[in-house]
Amino acid sequence: MNIDSIQNGVVLDHIQAGKSMDIYQYLHLDQLDCSVAIIKNVRSGRMGKKDIIKIDSPMEVDLDVLGYIDANITVNIIRDGVRVDKKHVELPKRLVNIIRCKNPRCITMSEPQLDAIFLLSDPARHTYRCAYCDTAMDKKF
Amino acid sequence: MPRNLIDITDLSTQEIDQLIATAEDIIDNPVKYQSVCAHKQLATLFFEPSTRTRLSFESAMLALGGSVLGFSSASSSSTAKGETVGDTIHTVSCYADIIAMRHPKEGAPFAAAQVTEVPIINAGDGGHNHPTQTLTDLLTIHREKGSLGGFTIGFCGDLKFGRTVHSLVSALSRYENIHYVLISPLELKLPRYVKEEAFKKRGIPYTQTTDLESVIPQLDILYMTRVQRERFFNEEDYLRLKDSYILTPEKLVNAKPDLSILHPLPRVNEIAVAVDKDPRAAYWKQVKNGKYIRMALIMKLLGITV
Numbered sequence: 316m317n318i319d320s321i322q323n324g325v326v327l328d329h330i331q332a333g334k335s336m337d338i339y340q341y342l343h344l345d346q347l348d349c350s351v352a353i354i355k356n357v358r359s360g361r362m363g364k365k366d367i368i369k370i371d372s373p374m375e376v377d378l379d380v381l382g383y384i385d386a387n388i389t390v391n392i393i394r395d396g397v398r399v400d401k402k403h404v405e406l407p408k409r410l411v412n413i414i415r416c417k418n419p420r421c422i423t424m425s426e427p428q429l430d431a432i433f434l435l436s437d438p439a440r441h442t443y444r445c446a447y448c449d450t451a452m453d454k455k456f
Numbered sequence: 457m458p459r460n461l462i463d464i465t466d467l468s469t470q471e472i473d474q475l476i477a478t479a480e481d482i483i484d485n486p487v488k489y490q491s492v493c494a495h496k497q498l499a500t501l502f503f504e505p506s507t508r509t510r511l512s513f514e515s516a517m518l519a520l521g522g523s524v525l526g527f528s529s530a531s532s533s534s535t536a537k538g539e540t541v542g543d544t545i546h547t548v549s550c551y552a553d554i555i556a557m558r559h560p561k562e563g564a565p566f567a568a569a570q571v572t573e574v575p576i577i578n579a580g581d582g583g584h585n586h587p588t589q590t591l592t593d594l595l596t597i598h599r600e601k602g603s604l605g606g607f608t609i610g611f612c613g614d615l616k617f618g619r620t621v622h623s624l625v626s627a628l629s630r631y632e633n634i635h636y637v638l639i640s641p642l643e644l645k646l647p648r649y650v651k652e653e654a655f656k657k658r659g660i661p662y663t664q665t666t667d668l669e670s671v672i673p674q675l676d677i678l679y680m681t682r683v684q685r686e687r688f689f690n691e692e693d694y695l696r697l698k699d700s701y702i703l704t705p706e707k708l709v710n711a712k713p714d715l716s717i718l719h720p721l722p723r724v725n726e727i728a729v730a731v732d733k734d735p736r737a738a739y740w741k742q743v744k745n746g747k748y749i750r751m752a753l754i755m756k757l758l759g760i761t762v
Contacts, residue, residue, distance in 0.1 A: 418562065420560075420561060420562045420582050420583065420584075421561065421562050421563055422541065422559070422561040422562065422563040422564040422566075422567050422581075423563065423567075424561075425561055426540050426541060426542075426561075426567070428540070429542075429567055430570075444649075445563065446563070446566060447562065447563020447564075447566045447567060448562035448563040448581075448582075448584055449562075449584065449649070450562075451649055
């Protein structure tokens, strides 16, 4: 299977196999006009198999979102057909408007215009707590 | 010193010790403090009714020579018209030098603190936090026992929804040599996240039981709580659990002679009125201490020193 190389854009590599559609949605890639290739179950020496997303347009990728979804993802920046930067993401200490609190007593439930802020409380378990009410949210992925 | 007091852990133990020292000086020398907040205004914004906490804040500010404004229920504020917490706080910030707010929704004071430079004091947010009650409890324990360590404290009643318990456990876990006994029905046990943060991460031992009478002889402090109707979604659960623990003079027979009985109040029936005459009952002194520690806190957040 051949997917063309991109000239200027972003390649998200080392995505856990099967998770590329989640990333597509969280990064709102459906709103882009450019070509976006989602490549699933690519053979990988390190991971067995993996997913890759190629975005054929320069864009700022929300590294916090990627770090929250999967801290193993690498972000490759492509300019004139050449990789000019490779970024490793990490579990973000703070999430803003990525997930929402599910505690019915939390102020963010009754006032949804408030920023949904979560703070990393347990990196080993990937647990985040709502900055408003302390309700724990285990990492979804 | 932080600008706001949203959670008791916003304060270091050194800052808590300073507040307690100031409160004790206020108790000993009230005249020295009677005009230190002249021309300063405290807004008490109570989106949920309260007698003790609101009057305690107002009394504290008046005793410092300041003045107070505010409302005592959401129905008498623009919240009834659909105004957000943020907009109410924006508005009140134009009139007041410091704000004490109580709100039924958890995290409302944190939301408030995002939109203003005026110091915000959390006077209770739903079942979440009540840091000034914790300061009150700490001052009372300090005055009763002479220090904030070296004792066995029992928490009894609703430990699940009891925000005063969560905050006090969190605050005390930073002090040394305290043994904790958690007494509650199985359905109202202290939440796991509170135990993890306060005890497990610090390697602090604790005991859990459903039987008050079997543990009462060990206790130096007994912190009683009310089972709060307003925290239950289900009335049946409330009715089943509300009378789980009722402290009577008979149950105190085997308690230590220097036990201190604390309660954040209001009580319903969990402490029999007959216990009020027992010299070990410290809960009315606790109410008075609440005013003094709030005086110390208001001064600190306004940057006033004497």
